Amino acid sequence: MRRLIPTGDAARPVAFTEAPRPVPGPGEALVKVEAFAPNRGETFLLERPEPGFLPGKDLAGLVVRPAADGSGPEAGARVVGHPPYGGWAEYAAAPTHSLAVLPDGVDDVRAAALPLAGITALRLLRAAGSLTGLRVLLTGASGGVGHYVTELAAAAGAGVTAVTATPERGARLLEFGAARVAHDVAKADGPFDVVLESTGGPHLAAALARTRPGGLLVWFGQASRTPAALDFFDLLGGPERVMIQHFHYAGAPYGADLGTLVRLVAEGRLHPEIGRTDDWSDSARVLVDLRERRIRGKAVLTTGDAR
Structure with a gap:
């Protein structure tokens, strides 16, 4: 599969590489990523990336392999997720407690814009x-x-x-x-x-x-x-x-809060502000614009299969 990895170059902070699909742990689902949203804080981490750093915490996609322990959504479910890392790839392993199933009225692009900020x-x-x-x-x-x-x-x-x-x-x-x-x-x-x-x-x-x-x-x-x-x-x-x-947002599992956010979007009570939507082939340029505050609201990148 293809994955974005840091380059350490401020002008082009990520590049594609080939990597094996991640192997999910017992409480993780394998998600085919259809859209992801970088956060400005992640652009700072790309300036001096730690060895092995795999960015990507906000994603939406399709469960292709449910968790082995029986938790979380079934295969074929459309989900939004907030894994700890690795979301800028064709496939990502995500803890089931950090996933929420998407209703039909919420598309991948808006869903991907929700996790960390929401x-x-x-x-x-x-x-x-x-x-x-x-x-x-x-x-x-x-x-x-x-x-x-x-x-x-x-x-x-x-x-x-x-x-x-x-x-x-x-x-x-x-x-x-x-x-x-x-x-x-x-x-x-x-x-x-x-x-x-x-x-x-x-x-x-x-x-x-x-x-x-x-x-x-x-x-x-x-x-x-x-x-x-x-x-x-x-x-x-x-x-x-x-x-x-x-204040720091991290702590309790994220799935329940993600469920609340997608419900509010589906009911028309919360409106993700998306300032840029591009194919992930343009990720490096979008990340620079996000770091330099040239994007209002969220930026979302799609892998080509977003719904």
Whole structure:
């Protein structure tokens, strides 16, 4: 089979190679990959790839061999999956607890755009607690996670202010239910009950300053790739008793959350924002554009058999 592997070349970060089909473990299904979605964080890992690194965590496809232990979907089922690695290939072995069966109304391209960003959004909002009637500030809102958080939080009754770099990207977030759009976190009209911060660098301190006394800031990313610094004495002059909470999406099995996401898509209550769809022969170019923020929302690559 064909598989994409890292090259270490920033201009062309992946190339095709021939590899044997993966051999699934007892609790894994063999999936014929029909579409996959790279994440911007994966593009950073490609800059200095570890030996043996096989990228690919978000995929949709067809189960061609069910798990030997009897768990998970049967052969022939269309699925979305979030395996730990190896999804940028014609076939991938995926733990059955990280798979969900796709309903007929959800195509492979939209399904592949769901896993990491969608699971992150669901779990981030659970960590933030009930948002009904609260003012929420979301930084870095124009990426895949930001779109899902905006739509889900607005549907839950939150007043979302989305921080995005350009008016064009902000207009789409308003369509997803954002109450307001700001292009600079320092100019967002606070204070906010909950701040969801994903950019790091100087933006963390600016976002913290817009949190109400007793409010919550959940720090879930560092898209700027710049370390954040907080001055204790500035904190003393800012809002009192703010809680800062670190968040990471990984943990419990992903299958149930994937099932929730595909159900919301099928019901028309969640809309994956896909900024680029290409054949996987163009993977290297798409990965560079994703790394350099030239793609709004998600990028999805198809192997030629996507439905």
